[in-house]
Amino acid sequence: MSSSESQQPVAPPVDGAGAASEGAAAAPVTPPWASGPEKPSLAYRFTSSPLVLSVAALIAALVVGGLLIVFTDQRVLTRMNYFFNRPSDTFEAAWKAASSAYVALFEGAIFDPHGEDWTQRIYPLTETLTIATPLIFAGLGVAISFRSGLFNIGAQGQIILGAIVAGYIGFSWHLPVAIHLILVIVGGMLGGAVWGGLVGLLKAKTGAHEVILCIMLNYVALNLVLYVLTTPGFQREGSTNPISPQIDRSAQLPRLFGDSFRLHWGFVLAILAVLLVSWMINRSTVGFRLRAVGSNPEASKTAGINVTAGYIVVMVMAGGLSGMAGVSQISGTEKVLTGDVAASFGFDAITVALLGRSKPWGTFWAGLLYGAFRAGGVAMQTNTGTNINIVLVVQSLIVLFIAAPPLVRAIFRLPDPSKTGRDKKARKASAPKAGAAQ
Amino acid sequence: MSTAVQENRNTVRPPESSEPEKTVVRHWRTAIIFTVLALVTLLVCAISAADDTVVFRLSETRDTIRLGDVALGSRVTGWVLAVVAICMAAVAWTAGSKGRKVPWWCTAVFWAAFVIAMLVWAVSHADSNSLSLPGLLGGSLTLAVPLIFGSMSGLLCERSGVVNIAIEGQLLFGAFSAAVAGSVSHNAWVGLLAAMLGAVLVSLVLAVFSIKYLVNQVIVGVVVNVLVSGLTGFLYSTVLSRSNVGLNAPDHLPDYAVPVLSKIPVIGPVLFDQSVIVYLMYGVVFLIWYCLTRTRWGLRTRAVGEHPKAADTLGVNVNRLRFWNVLVAGAVAGMGGAFFTLVSVSSFNKDMTAGQGYIALAALIFGRWRPFGALFAALLFGFATNLQSVLSLLGTTVPSQFLAMLPYLVTIAAVTGLVGRSRGPAASGVPYVKE
Structure with missing residues (x-):
């Protein structure tokens, strides 16, 4: 993580004093006010900002995805046979293939103008938010472990454990309304926290690498859920399929906007979690320690921070958040426990956290984006026949491009803040003076 | 603990x-x-x-x-x-x-x-109390072949200091390329070659991003796996599944029985009456072991994986060596990918590697980053997997999920030091920047 963090573009010094002192360092004989370079232009500041970089990565990934759609489209391929006779046909078909797929993606994710009433038109957006909910929870869990220098890729297993516990409490205990839901939430968080804490404990006590532990525990959790679904305590009565009974009404998260939308209160809880994690990381002592351990474990140890205990605490918190993703799946969206309850949310959460640069609000927006891709991808597949796997390609390309800023800068010819033309100019200007001083 | x-x-x-x-x-x-x-x-x-x-x-x-x-x-x-x-x-x-x-x-x-x-x-x-030993062992070896190729790929990368989480992607893309090229050319050997080239492409992405752009190697690995899964899944359902183009019916690699050795009771048919890719696997494991421990390249690779700065001081071009090793690792994993579509099943399916790349990684760790260690670990994991299917055929009472968990639990025990401590190459996962 640290290497990609270090890849983050360093903001160019925009204030006059910083720039002046830089100029002074390059040419010590000239007074600062004489050689102080001019303020960078607005266009320069815009094109070198991290946000533009993210958007550029998004565009690049969408273009690659579009090319894939175009070159596998049957209509385009048949028109390509007579490309040199009528090239316009090919381009027309290509544009149609790519644009119709992306329009369908948008209509399935944000707003459907063909809907008969507002409920139908707005339905895609609520669907996006529903899918984004577990992604945000699990993404937050992954993000806080990234911030403390732990590469937690075990969100999948933590979600599954959270779902197992939440589901069990949900369908086998029969309790009054409020208490039941609270117990489901607490149980789910505990389930995830135990699974995450196990990684932290083993890492802290034995020094085993967390990546390996996480991968292995993901598979153990998957087999565990498949196993418990064959036991009488979990399997639905009279069913031979690995599926649990539906959880009680009292254990379900209520719908947010009535029964015509699937969106539930879990989304509100996710926003609360973002606020809480944001406060925790940026304002609290725990968060400070966590970031210190992430930036430099040796220095933190010297400063008196208990690093091994920190690993356990972080992994417990990360597991708890991923457990909440399991709760939102069980108690909000699915309402039954199956082997596929975690889908691929745990793996997507890693890329969500990366895309959000391990910051709480960044993770939130990245989770929304991924939720939109997922919801829109389903609509795209049904409406235009474009396979949903293209979404996976685009998502992974976005992360690859964002992780390698030099590549994106090279593609879009964006300026690099760490080696700018301004610096070159300054160096050129200072070189003869330095020679003269000698 | x-x-x-x-x-x-x-x-x-x-x-x-x-x-x-x-x-x-x-x-x-x-x-x-x-x-x-x-x-x-x-x-x-x-x-x-x-x-x-x-x-x-x-x-x-x-x-x-x-x-x-x-x-x-x-x-x-x-x-x-x-x-x-x-x-x-x-x-x-x-x-x-x-x-x-x-x-x-x-x-x-x-x-x-x-x-x-x-x-x-x-x-x-179990319901049936009779078990065929050659069947059990032979099946184990067959299941272990992609694991062995995968762990050899991981070994080449990690011993030179690049963490390879992308084994899964290499296997999957190898399987995909083998299926397509094997079907187009109607020649399984072309398919094998294409599998190697395809997996080298995946390796190239890993190498460029982790060595040139210094992106965290685990991130690249995870993302590359998703990318390959999405790409092959997309191409499979759009191009391969169109019935009019025969793009997904590759020929099989031939079987070959070694004349005398295959007649040895019990182990003969298990070891020496197999698909040619199994013999290729023997060769690759031996070659990697020999080169890693007995040649100049091996010494340099190990040095670069343990202490790149020291190697650089002595004139080894660290990043170039890592780059080439990652590419070679791709070719090795590609052979394992070819196994899926040219030997075990006769067509490509979405996500057909089903996490084998991660088990290969586990085998590498359980085998303590050594060629023969990884070989035996992969064989053990293959045995566990095959045992699971054999026992469920016999109708045993042991839940199959527990046997399926076994490789992962064993790996956790190995990395936490419960059963012999395994410690990876010191510089694995650390990008090298020349000062």
């Missing part, structure tokens, strides 16, 4: 009169594990055993030299093996108390007794 480990490691200083500097470190860990497992064997396989007869068939009807079947009384066998296991645990205790390491033969005999006892117990509880 580890606190127990620390408590068990008593440091005993002999009296001052003898050599005062000498410190004896006593390890009780192995002895404790042996005792616990021996008692489990005693309880499960001996005391509460069903009194049944278990038949192990040593040869198939088509074999030239036929051996008779071995019939074992499950209770008697359980008792004998439990006693053997307890004796080995006692040996481990004696060795521990004298501050010596547990002898290798003791470890080997113990695990053999334990595994056979569990096997007899599992088969005796």
Whole structure:
């Protein structure tokens, strides 16, 4: 993580004093006010900002995805046979293939103008938010472990454990309304926290690498859920399929906007979690320690921070958040426990956290984006026949491009803040003076 | 767990009169594990055993030299093996108390007794009490082939200091390219070559992003796996599934029986009557072992993986060597990918590697980053997987999910130091930036 963090573009010094002192360092004989370079232009500041970089990565990934759609489209391929006779046909078909797929993606994710009433038109957006909910929870869990220098890729297993516990409490205990839901939430968080804490404990006590532990525990959790679904305590009565009974009404998260939308209160809880994690990381002592351990474990140890205990605490918190993703799946969206309850949310959460640069609000927006891709991808597949796997390609390309800023800068010819033309100019200007001083 | 480990490691200083500097470190860990497992064997396989007869068939009807079947009384066998296991645990205790390491033969005999006892117990509880040994072992080898190629790919990367989480992606893309090229050319060998090239492409992405752009290697690996899964899934359902183009019906790689060796009872058909890719696998493992330990390239690779700065000081171009090793690793993994579409199944399917790349990674770690270690670990994992399917065919009561968990649990035990500590190359995962 640290290497990609270090890849983050360093903001160019925009204030006059910083720039002046830089100029002074390059040419010590000239007074600062004489050689102080001019303020960078607005266009320069815009094109070198991290946000533009993210958007550029998004565009690049969408273009690659579009090319894939175009070159596998049957209509385009048949028109390509007579490309040199009528090239316009090919381009027309290509544009149609790519644009119709992306329009369908948008209509399935944000707003459907063909809907008969507002409920139908707005339905895609609520669907996006529903899918984004577990992604945000699990993404937050992954993000806080990234911030403390732990590469937690075990969100999948933590979600599954959270779902197992939440589901069990949900369908086998029969309790009054409020208490039941609270117990489901607490149980789910505990389930995830135990699974995450196990990684932290083993890492802290034995020094085993967390990546390996996480991968292995993901598979153990998957087999565990498949196993418990064959036991009488979990399997639905009279069913031979690995599926649990539906959880009680009292254990379900209520719908947010009535029964015509699937969106539930879990989304509100996710926003609360973002606020809480944001406060925790940026304002609290725990968060400070966590970031210190992430930036430099040796220095933190010297400063008196208990690093091994920190690993356990972080992994417990990360597991708890991923457990909440399991709760939102069980108690909000699915309402039954199956082997596929975690889908691929745990793996997507890693890329969500990366895309959000391990910051709480960044993770939130990245989770929304991924939720939109997922919801829109389903609509795209049904409406235009474009396979949903293209979404996976685009998502992974976005992360690859964002992780390698030099590549994106090279593609879009964006300026690099760490080696700018301004610096070159300054160096050129200072070189003869330095020679003269000698 | 580890606190127990620390408590068990008593440091005993002999009296001052003898050599005062000498410190004896006593390890009780192995002895404790042996005792616990021996008692489990005693309880499960001996005391509460069903009194049944278990038949192990040593040869198939088509074999030239036929051996008779071995019939074992499950209770008697359980008792004998439990006693053997307890004796080995006692040996481990004696060795521990004298501050010596547990002898290798003791470890080997113990695990053999334990595994056979569990096997007899599992088969005796199944509906059918007859098990074909060559079938079990042959199936294990077949299942282990992609794991072995995958772990060799991981080994080449990690020994030179690049973490390879992308084994899964390399296998999957190798399988995909093999299917397409094999179908287009109607030649399985072209398919094999294409698989290697395809996996090299995946490696290229890994190498460019992790070595040139210094992106965290684990991130690249995870993302590349998703990318390959999405890409092959997309191409599979848009291009390959169109019925009019025969893009997904590759020829099979041929089988070959080594003339004399394949006639040896039990192990002959298992080891020497296989698909050519299995012989290729023998060659690759031996070659990697030889090159890694006996050649200049191997020395440099290991140096770059352990201490790149020192290697650089002595004139090794660290990043170039890493780059090439990652590409070669891709070619090796590609052969494993070809196994899926050219040997075991005759067409490509979405996500057909199903996490084998991660098990290969586990095998690499369990095998302590050594070629033959990884080979045997992969064989063990293949055995566990095959045992699971064989036992479920026999109708056993052991839940198949627990057997499926076994490789992962064993790996966790290995990395946490419960069963012999495995420690990776020191510089693995750390990008090298020349100062």
